[in-house]
Amino acid sequence: xxxxxxxxxxxxxxxxxxxxxxxxxxxxxxxxxxxxxxxxxxxxxxxxxxxxxxxxxxxxxxxxxxxxxxxxxxxxxxxxxxxxxxxxxxxxxxxxxxxxxxxxxxxxxxxxxxxxxxxxxxxxxxxxxxxxxxxxxxx
Amino acid sequence: xxxxxxxxxxxxxxxxxxxxxxxxxxxxxxxxxxxxxxxxxxxxxxxxxxxxxxxxxxxxxxxxxxxxxxxxxxxxxxxxxxxxxxxxxxxxxxxxxxxxxxxxxxxxxxxxxxxxxxxxxxxxxxxxxxxxxxxxxxxxxxxxxxxxxxxxxxxxxxxxxxxxxxxxxxxxxxxxxxxxxxxxxxxxxxxxxxxxxxxxxxxxxxxxxxxxxxxxxxxxxxxxxxxxxxxxxxxxxxxxxxxxxxxxxxxxxxxxxxxxxxxxxxxxxxxxxxxxxxxxxxxxxxxxxxxxxxxxxxxxxxxxxxxxxxxxxxxxxxxxxxxxxxxxxxxxxxxxxxxxxxxxxxxxxxxxxxxxxxxxxxxxxxxxxxxxxxxxxxxxxxxxxxxxxxxxxxxxxxxxxxxxxxxxxxxxxxxxxxxxxxxxxxxxxxxxxxxxxxxxxxxxxxxxxxxxxxxxxxxxxxxxxxxxxxxxxxxxxxxxxxxxxxxxxxxxxxxxxxxxxxxxxxxxxxxxxxxxxxxxxxxxxxxxxxxxxxxxxxxxxxxxxxxxxxxxxxxxxxxxxxxxxxxxxxxxxxxxxxxxxxxxxxxxxxxxxxxxxxxxxxxxxxxxxxxxxxxxxxxxxxxxxxxxxxxxxxxxxxxxxxxxxxxxxxxxxxxxxxxxxxxxxxxxxxxxxxxxxxxxxxxxxxxxxxxxxxxxxxxxxxxxxxxxxxxxxxxxxxxxxxxxxxxxxxxxxxxxxxxx
Numbered sequence: 001x002x003x004x005x006x007x008x009x010x011x012x013x014x015x016x017x018x019x020x021x022x023x024x025x026x027x028x029x030x031x032x033x034x035x036x037x038x039x040x041x042x043x044x045x046x047x048x049x050x051x052x053x054x055x056x057x058x059x060x061x062x063x064x065x066x067x068x069x070x071x072x073x074x075x076x077x078x079x080x081x082x083x084x085x086x087x088x089x090x091x092x093x094x095x096x097x098x099x100x101x102x103x104x105x106x107x108x109x110x111x112x113x114x115x116x117x118x119x120x121x122x123x124x125x126x127x128x129x130x131x132x133x134x135x136x137x138x139x
Numbered sequence: 140x141x142x143x144x145x146x147x148x149x150x151x152x153x154x155x156x157x158x159x160x161x162x163x164x165x166x167x168x169x170x171x172x173x174x175x176x177x178x179x180x181x182x183x184x185x186x187x188x189x190x191x192x193x194x195x196x197x198x199x200x201x202x203x204x205x206x207x208x209x210x211x212x213x214x215x216x217x218x219x220x221x222x223x224x225x226x227x228x229x230x231x232x233x234x235x236x237x238x239x240x241x242x243x244x245x246x247x248x249x250x251x252x253x254x255x256x257x258x259x260x261x262x263x264x265x266x267x268x269x270x271x272x273x274x275x276x277x278x279x280x281x282x283x284x285x286x287x288x289x290x291x292x293x294x295x296x297x298x299x300x301x302x303x304x305x306x307x308x309x310x311x312x313x314x315x316x317x318x319x320x321x322x323x324x325x326x327x328x329x330x331x332x333x334x335x336x337x338x339x340x341x342x343x344x345x346x347x348x349x350x351x352x353x354x355x356x357x358x359x360x361x362x363x364x365x366x367x368x369x370x371x372x373x374x375x376x377x378x379x380x381x382x383x384x385x386x387x388x389x390x391x392x393x394x395x396x397x398x399x400x401x402x403x404x405x406x407x408x409x410x411x412x413x414x415x416x417x418x419x420x421x422x423x424x425x426x427x428x429x430x431x432x433x434x435x436x437x438x439x440x441x442x443x444x445x446x447x448x449x450x451x452x453x454x455x456x457x458x459x460x461x462x463x464x465x466x467x468x469x470x471x472x473x474x475x476x477x478x479x480x481x482x483x484x485x486x487x488x489x490x491x492x493x494x495x496x497x498x499x500x501x502x503x504x505x506x507x508x509x510x511x512x513x514x515x516x517x518x519x520x521x522x523x524x525x526x527x528x529x530x531x532x533x534x535x536x537x538x539x540x541x542x543x544x545x546x547x548x549x550x551x552x553x554x555x556x557x558x559x560x561x562x563x564x565x566x567x568x569x570x571x572x573x574x575x576x577x578x579x580x581x582x583x584x585x586x587x588x589x590x591x592x593x594x595x596x597x598x599x600x601x602x603x604x605x606x607x608x609x610x611x612x613x614x615x616x617x618x619x620x621x622x623x624x625x626x627x628x629x630x631x632x633x634x635x636x637x638x639x640x641x642x643x644x645x646x647x648x649x650x651x652x653x654x655x656x657x658x659x660x661x662x663x664x665x666x667x668x669x670x671x672x673x674x675x676x677x678x679x680x681x682x683x684x685x686x687x688x689x690x691x692x693x694x695x696x697x698x699x700x701x702x703x704x705x706x707x708x709x710x711x712x713x714x715x716x717x718x719x720x721x722x723x724x725x726x727x728x729x730x731x732x733x734x735x736x737x738x739x740x741x742x743x744x745x746x747x748x749x750x751x752x753x754x755x756x757x758x759x760x761x762x763x764x765x766x767x768x769x770x771x772x773x774x775x776x777x778x779x780x781x782x783x784x785x786x787x788x789x790x791x792x793x794x795x796x797x798x799x800x801x802x803x804x805x806x807x808x809x810x811x812x813x814x815x816x817x818x819x820x821x822x823x824x825x826x827x828x829x830x831x832x833x834x835x836x837x838x839x840x841x842x843x844x845x846x847x848x849x850x851x852x853x854x855x856x857x858x859x860x861x862x863x864x865x866x867x868x869x870x871x872x873x874x875x876x877x878x879x
Binding site for chain 1: 764856862
């Protein structure tokens with residue numbers, strides 16, 4: 001399966017897919033997208049890479065720490081639920097929103113987005129972990 | 140250093156003594172589950188303060204002691220974590236003023252006790268003892284929860300006040316008897332009351348600071364606390380009085396009896412603790428001013444001397460390497476200070492003046508003399524139990540500090556100052572309070588009021604004059620000494636009787652019961668969890684289809700469909716053809732890979748449908764999931780043997796029937812949902828509120844991350860767990876292969 005074409009494509013697709021996944025994650029609140037899809041996309045970036053270069057190489061990538069990201073994701077999701085509580089809401093997962101403004105650009109941020117980030121990280125981590133393990137089994 | 144926290148808390152609580160008694164001053168309420176009337180609320184009244192002082196005061200001394208005692212152990216930070224967790228749980232338990240809050244902290248203490256007993260988890264005995272204690276107190280905890288809920292049913296709230304201020308609705312409810320028995324089961328398991336007492340001697344596997352703190356001074360008193368707390372509600376009930384009296388008497392006697400012939404210092408102390416706990420239950424059940432005063436004084440006395448003795452037993456074990464009576468002796472030569480401290484504590488345990496233990500015992504006799512029901516029998520058993528305790532104390536003192544037998548594993552020496560500080564302080568207080576007993580009246584008074592409102596605390600005195608009680612005390616000590624003179628014969632007789640007639644083996648029977656249960660569940664699991672994936676799927680499909688059919692009448696299901704095929708666009712037709720062709724291909728495929736790809740085809744067809752009907756989110760997800768499924772499937776298929784015709788005609792027909800059946804049910808359901816119905820859909824709420832309340836236009840996403848965020852959190856946790864499960868399964872398999 002290790003063809004040159006796939007290798008070059010995978011190496012270039014990886015950053016592209018990662019950035020795309022972040023875009024999908026952010027726009028999820030108002031347009032199609034969201035943490036789950038974005039997480040799958042990000043995971044795919046690594047799966048394709050592993051398919052082209054082998055799991056051993058893929059595992060050496062800087063961000064290839066799926067277990068860490070799974071834990072971090074659940075932690076972030078849980079934490080995002082607590083923010084509302086700290087702000088005096090009655091139950092957890094009450095949304096809190098702020099708008100950051102940089103000159104003419106404004107960025108709407110809220111705890112649901114943070115929560116979605118948690119979903120994103122967990123899903124990506126899970127996907128990478130499972131596929132890497134199954135692929136290792138192959139060798 | 141950790142001792143500072145409980146010590147400072149102790150002084151905080153101490154400063155509250157003068158103020159306690161005027162209720163509501165120390166009330167903290169945090170709303171929790173308001174719909175069910177559950178509040179996260181605390182209140183500090185006399186009884187709570189009494190226990191809180193006990194927990195923090197003894198806790199501080201134990202912390203100092205443990206700081207040095209645990210030095211030779213591994214993972215001590217974990218140990219102290221558990222210990223502080225326990226202390227917090229215990230404080231929560233005694234200050235809670237809501238039954239559910241109390242229950243929660245009650246369970247926390249069980250869990251921390253489990254971890255502390257099993258702290259030396261390399262030892263099988265420690266693990267078994269920990270599990271046994273957890274299971275018994277856990278079952279008791281569940282019974283307690285059920286009982287508390289039953290008790291609170293006539294009220295709208297779970298707060299203490301409701302039932303304590305107005306017990307009539309509960310007393311007259313039909314659930315009074317079961318609720319009371321369940322609550323008592325909880326209290327009895329926690330306080331090691333016969334027949335649940337056997338976990339406590341087993342718990343001696345824990346390091347000594349734990350035995351001193353949890354299993355003598357505080358945690359086992361939680362049951363006593365609960366009974367004292369409920370006493371004002373129940374005091375007029377015969378069920379309550381008789382249950383407490385009977386179980387109290389039996390436990391008092393059984394504990395003292397089994398303490399007689401033990402050889403292990405900590406086991407001796409554990410059985411006398413069981414006896415003491417029985418005594419306290421009995422005293423509360425007797426329900427007179429004398430008995431409740433006696434219960435409170437004895438509780439305090441017992442905490443002091445028993446914690447001291449446990450700490451000394453720990454010291455002795457640490458220094459000589461053993462805590463077996465047969466190997467110890469003449470320690471007074473090596474550790475004079477420790478000897479004096481232990482002897483004073485033993486004096487207190489035997490109830491000999493001038494220790495406060497004497498006052499405790501005098502009050503006990505006074506209470507038993509005045510006991511309304513079956514007074515003589517209770518007096519006799521109490522007398523015997525006390526004489527046994529005197530005997531045990533003498534044996535402890537003589538066997539450890541004078542006896543000639545010596546079989547030390549190490550050369551003994553005086554324990555470090557920090558190992559002696561805690562015991563010394565406790566003994567000193569015992570002595571001081573024995574001479575000036577009314578110093579604690581200010582503390583006991585409000586606690587007494589909480590148990591027996593309307594009566595007053597009996598004045599505490601060291602010297603009552605020559606009367607029948609003093610005579611009883613004297614006779615007790617005399618009998619103890621006489622027994623000690625004939626100790627060899629007595630120990631032989633008791634051991635003989637224990638092993639031949641009273642060999643209850645409750646602990647072994649308990650484990651045998653657990654084994655039976657485990658075997659049963661194994662068999663049951665083998666039937667339900669047979670391990671054939673295809674049958675799991677079949678079960679799920681059939682069950683889902685049947686449930687759907689069952690609910691159809693409820694949604695006014697009608698079998699009149701008006702199917703129209705004209706007006707469908709080209710793309711829909713294409714998708715439909717793809718799906719149908721794919722499905723047929725899956726069924727007739729001759730190799731796994733082909734079947735897999737055909738299944739992918741069906742998925743892509745569905746995706747097109749989603750896109751056409753503007754479910755873009757679903758479509759994107761679907762594409763990825765389908766792709767991944769095919770990729771993963773291909774990897775798995777690669778390893779499997781060639782397509783074998785493993786399913787016969789019969790099973791194929793069976794599978795076909797199930798598949799078609801499920802397909803039809805789902806199809807009808809899908810057609811039904813497209814018709815206008817009278818049911819209000821929850822999706823309308825989401826559509827209306829998505830933007831105004833959650834500032835999102837993508838409804839699917841808003842539901843996922845905002846309205847139903849808790850569900851999603853659960854889902855991603857499941858995902859992570861599934862990943863871990865898959866990984867560990869595969870890794871395990873790989874290891875097996877490599878080892879082969």
